[in-house]
Every structure is written in structure tokens, then in C-alpha cells.
Amino acid sequence: MSTNCILERVEETRSTNDDLLGRWRAGELSCPVARIAYRQTAGKGRAGRSWLANPEDSLCFSLAYPFKKNIAQLSGLSLVAGLAVITGISTALNLDLTTLHRQGLRLKWPNDLLIHQAKLGGILIEGGQTKPTESTWMVIGVGINLGHAMKIQTQLQSVGAQKVAALDELMGSENDALPEVDFLWLKIIESLEHYLTQFEEGGFSQFRDQWMKWDAYQDQAVSILGGGKQPIEGLAKGVDETGALLLEQAGKIITIHAGDVSLRVQP
Numbered sequence: 001m002s003t004n005c006i007l008e009r010v011e012e013t014r015s016t017n018d019d020l021l022g023r024w025r026a027g028e029l030s031c032p033v034a035r036i037a038y039r040q041t042a043g044k045g046r047a048g049r050s051w052l053a054n055p056e057d058s059l060c061f062s063l064a065y066p067f068k069k070n071i072a073q074l075s076g077l078s079l080v081a082g083l084a085v086i087t088g089i090s091t092a093l094n095l096d097l098t099t100l101h102r103q104g105l106r107l108k109w110p111n112d113l114l115i116h117q118a119k120l121g122g123i124l125i126e127g128g129q130t131k132p133t134e135s136t137w138m139v140i141g142v143g144i145n146l147g148h149a150m151k152i153q154t155q156l157q158s159v160g161a162q163k164v165a166a167l168d169e170l171m172g173s174e175n176d177a178l179p180e181v182d183f184l185w186l187k188i189i190e191s192l193e194h195y196l197t198q199f200e201e202g203g204f205s206q207f208r209d210q211w212m213k214w215d216a217y218q219d220q221a222v223s224i225l226g227g228g229k230q231p232i233e234g235l236a237k238g239v240d241e242t243g244a245l246l247l248e249q250a251g252k253i254i255t256i257h258a259g260d261v262s263l264r265v266q267p
Helices: 016-025 077-093 097-102 149-159 181-202 205-213
Strands: 006-013 033-040 058-067 105-108 112-115 118-128 136-145 221-226 229-239 245-249 252-256 261-265
Touching: 016 033, 016 058, 016 118, 016 136, 033 181, 058 181, 077 097, 077 105, 077 112, 077 118, 077 136, 077 181, 077 205, 097 105, 181 205, 205 229, 221 245, 229 252
Parallel strands: 006 033
Antiparallel strands: 033 058, 058 136, 105 112, 112 118, 118 136, 221 229, 221 261, 229 245, 245 252
16 A cells, blocks of 8 residues: 655644645645644644644644545544544554454544543544535644653643553553654555545445444443533443434433534543
């Protein structure tokens, strides 16, 4: 497998997502572009939150990708991106998906990667259409902790963040080193291109069963927070054909669509 993206590497930038979004708005993008930075001084997560990443311990990049569908037809994109990242990790680490699943790698709806419920990485997707007749450009930002999870955890203690994980925890022994960052990056990019091509052709429904296998909170009591509303509580029952979260309340199923909301396990 090889990539058809333009590959860009910079030493430092505020945000690779913002870099590519600016070029999209200026009409400067014509084909997929993947941009990686050693250091992002203003990296961000969902809902405007900052993304803390130590340059030597993290992989942070963005992929600008054009779709022929409008943004309303791209429901479930963040879930598909999560599956693509897992597959890219599997290839880069030379570990099969069954092994990664056994080691606790999971996906948290709608856009996080976990190891034993600790946050390994996150996905931020931004973009849209400038005109109804033009492609929908989506910028997929990916941040993954590579190592030294305890150091990152210490830096986050003051803001009460969730437990942190790192990719090196998936290696077989302390003597097994992670591959070079460039190799890992390229394998994830290749996987993203493959998944996004299939997603454009058939939507999220073809990936629903696959995503459910990696669901971190299936049948667990959860709370949905955000949007300036009261928390919504229920049992997580996976996702529907569009990637919306299914929540069971008093024997009935309601759907929660991704947006500026977050999922938390009830204590």
C-alpha cells in the first residue's frame, strides 16, 4: 500500500489543522495533503480544548481530504477515522488486530483511542464546503501519545484530566522499541486513505459492526455531557447505521449525535 497524499513535514507550527483549514478556505487545496509537525504550539482537541503533547513523546498530524458528498452525508466520519488509525497502528507495530484488542486497545465514541480506559489519542475533524457545487474538505487531526505516559499524566494532574496511556504500552516487552515516527505516520495515512475511500463509496453502515467490536463502553452506564444541556444518562448500546450513539433509558433507545458532546462512564 502507498499513499497518494502530498506529504508535508514542518519543525513547528501552531496547529496543523489550522494550517490546512486556512489553505482550504483560501482555495489552495486540490488533492489530499497530510501535514505533520514536530511541535505544535497551539494544538487543540474537540470543543476548543487544548491538546497537550510533548514533541518527543507524541505523534500529531492532520490530513486534508476532499469528499464528493455534502457534510450531512459524512455522518460517522470520526468513527471511521478511529478504525483507520487502529489498523495503521496494527500494521506499523506488526501486531495483529486480535492482539491489540486483547491488550486493551479500544475506541471511545465519538473520537478517542483508549488503552484499558486510559486515553491514548484523539481525533478532531473540521471543515466543510465553501460552495454547494464544490468538494467537501474535511481536515482530520490525529494526536497519539507515543511514550512516557506518566510524565504526561503528571502535567495534566492540575486540570483533573482522565488517565493517560501511550503507544509503547502495546509493545511485547520493554526491549521492543516503537518504529520510527515517520513509518508510523505513513502507515496511519495509508490506512486512512483506504478507509476514507470506502467510506465515501458506502457510508458508515458498512463499518458499524467493525466499530462495535472496538467499543470501549458497550452495555455500560454512561453520561453524555455538553451542548450547554443537562447530562443525559443511560446504558451505551453501540451505534446506529449513521454512527450516532444508542443510549438505553427505561427500556427505550434514544440516539445521540456527535457534536460538542463527550461521553463519561457513570461512577
